[in-house]
Amino acid sequence: MKFLETPTRNLFFTGKGGVGKTSMACASAVQLADRGLRVLLVSTDPASNLDEVLGTTLGSEPTPIESVPNLFALNLDPEAAATQYRERMVGPYRGVLPDAAVRSIEEQFSGSCTLEIAAFDEFAKLLGDKQSTTDFDHVIFDTAPTGHTLRLLTLPSAWSGYIENNTTGTSCLGPLAGLQAQTLIYKQTVDALADASLTTLVLVTRPETSAFREAARTSDELQNLGVNNQHLIVNGVFTTDSEDDKIAKAMQQRGDQAIAEIPDSIAKLERTMVPLTWNGLMGVGSLREVGRPSSIGDCGVDDLASIDSYPDGLGSLIDELAATGHGVILAMGKGGVGKTTVAAAVAVALAECGFDVHLSTTDPAAHLATTIAAEELTGLSVGRIDPAEETAAYTAEVMRTAGGDLDAEGKALLEEDLRSPCTEEIAVFRAFAKAVSEGTNRFVVLDTAPTGHTILLLDSALAYHREVTRQASGMPESVENLLPRLRDPALTRVLVVTLPEATPVHEAAKLQQDLRRAEIEPFAWVINQSLVPLGVSDPTLRRRQHHELPFIEEVKSTLATRVALVPWQSEPPTGLAGLRRIVAADSSLTR
Structure with a gap:
């Protein structure tokens, strides 16, 4: 890999x-x-799977990887970091x-924002404090998905700006109170990220149009933050060299076109x-081969029918959902x-059954709008929970209600409170709750954010109850x-979507455990983009x-009561026609 020739x-x-x-x-x-x-390898991802890839149980302190002398790794555990941060405060x-009074203070530190702040605090110590490393x-930082990473990178500027401008000494949303003592480390963190002699930002993508589009957006936003290397x-x-393999030729063509x-x-x-x-890059041996020429050869497996029966396609779930x-x-x-x-395929199928359906997303990196752009279907509406718009609307509402009877000084304090980066989390959560409430009289299909962000939204319910009551005059019914x-x-029916690979399946299993702890039982699992059929x-x-077979x-x-298997599609599943193919594909008939 070229960036390892002269690595920062x-x-x-x-x-x-x-x-x-x-x-x-x-x-x-x-x-x-x-x-x-x-080398120290660090994951700042709430859904980290470094342990599985390296074959070593990791904690929050550098752990030696026995099979690789000189390599140490650790996971920044947001929950543990939040617990320590909360107790420190x-x-x-x-x-x-x-x-x-103590219980009231604890409540201010019980929301998802505390997790974000605490995880960032740990991250900043490693990047901004040279003595710690x-x-x-x-x-090497293995970061969370794009939306979380961008938030992580913008927090130093946002919070340091808040602290610099906070002349009254008031605390923002409780959790921010512990940041002021760390301003020097946060400044060093920002400087280190922008220093091309110290830091290389490696954008990872796949040869897919949507992935390239997301990488470009990320690159632009990072450059705006001063991260140019x-x-x-x-x-x-x-x-592929297999001239008679139509699937292989289609897969190469899709990749070649996206790269072009x-x-x-x-x-x-x-x-x-x-x-x-072919193997998902599990284990140190396969990691050593990345970027080097290799010969696959034939797998020698003639009979792939080693499971009793293949799950039916996505269409098998529609009647029950409807x-x-x-x-x-x-x-x-x-x-x-x-x-x-x-999500889009299910929404289209329900709309074509004659139902009123609203399709929306809470994903900061959403590309749902492009999936069915410029096409209309009777009964189907498409929207997005936009963080910037929701934050502006929430801020205006709080100023109108809680700030309506305040004097000038009181309004200035409230405005300061609402400039916190944490306000966005509250605003998006409120919009999520509103979208869910609309499901009482029609179908609402939500394409949610990646696992960690989704769980933070769900877990923040009670903390949000308390916070919105503190700031505003009332709590929305939703x-x-x-x-x-x-x-x-x-x-509510939850579809747990995964791929037939180790990491996605095991992350989905953790998600299911988290949902069950929240007393939410998944309705079905959908195994997407399978080659098996x-x-x-x-x-x-x-x-x-x-x-793929053992994961299916x-x-x-062991994991699901209902399973749908969606085959990999030769043509990109975009537009109404592509989404219809997803639902109609019968895994038992494609072999």
């Missing part, structure tokens, strides 16, 4: 969910460590203030092309698994009844088929 001290990997950031970060770490350099008041030659990895580039149409803003970046692998005539359908899962496509609605199986002869694709069986036998 800090390597920062980012990109759309599911493009292989963790694999590329791990491969880079292993290959640098093999040169005798001491609340502890000094225990036994000093009345219990009721002085024992290492290189520090960028390198592009195109991961999973597929080529790569946006100008990232086309000019130095680029590394990484070939598609039976109630209304409700909320949430497509949830790890970034990059195809939640947008599945917020008050959100959790009961999400827990009502007659109203397809007739292929290309050696790489045959091995990938064989590699795991979902089918």
Whole structure:
């Protein structure tokens, strides 16, 4: 990989969910460590899977990877960091203030914003405080999906700006109170990110139009933040010599076309092309081979029918979803698994059954609008929960209600409070609750954000209740009844979307556990983009088929009560025609 020829001290990997950031970060770490350099690999992703890729159980302190001398890795655990941060802020008041006052302070630190702040606090110590990583030659950051990464990078500027301008000394939303002592480290963090001699921002993408579009948007926004030393990895580039394999030829053609149409803003970046692998890059041995020529050969597997029966296609779920005539359908899962496509396909199918359907997204990196752009279908409306718009509307409402009777000084304090980066989280959450409430009289299909962000939205319900009551004059009915609605199986059906690969399946299993802890039972699993039902002869694709089987069986036998298997599509599943194909594809008939 070209950026490893003369690597900077800090390597920062980012990109759309599911493009292989963790694999590329791990491969880079292993290959640098093999040169005798001491390397620290850090995940700032709430849904990290470094443990699985490296085959080592990790914690919040640097852990040596036994199979790779000189390599150490750690996970920044948002929950643990939030607990420590919360106690650091609340502890000094225990036994000093009345219990009721302490409980009030604790409530201000109970929301999802505290997790974000605490995780960033840990991240800043590693990047901004050189002393904390002085024992290492290189520090590699495997970051969260794009929306979270951009938020992570903009927080130093936003919070430091808030602190500098906060002349009254008031605290913003509780959690921000602990930031002022860290302003020097935050400034050093910003400086390190923008210093091309110290930091390389590695944009990871796949040879897909939507992934390139997202990478270009990320690149532009990072350059606006002063992060200009960028390198592009195109991961999973597929080529075939199998002239008689129509699926293989279609897959290469789709990739070639996307690469030919790569946006100008990232086309000019130095680029590394990484070939598609069959095994999902699990284990140190496979990581050492990334970027090097290899020969796949035939897998030697002639009979792929090793599971009792293949699950039916997505269409098998539609009648059951439609039976109630209304409700909320949430497509949830790890970034990059195809939640947008599945949500849009279900919405189109329900609308064509004659129902009133609204399709929306809470994903900061949404591309749903382009999926069915410029086409109309009777009964179907499409929208998006836009963070900027929701924040502006929420701010205006709070100023009109809570600020209506305040004097000039009081209004200035309230405006300061609302300039917090945390306000956006509250505003988006309120919009999410409103969208769910509309499912009581029609179908609402929500293409939700990647797993970590979604769980933060769900977990913030009670904390939001308290916060909105503190700031505004009343609590919206939609917020008050959100959790009961999400827990009502007659109203809300969750589709857990995954790919037939280790990381997406196991991340989806963690998501299901989180949902069950919140007393929300998933309705069905959708295994997307499977090669198993397809007739292929290309050696790489045959091995990938064989590699998918245990994960399909795991979902089918131990994780889900209902399963739909969606085959990989030769043509991109965009537009109404493409979405109809998703629903109509019968996995039992495609082989």
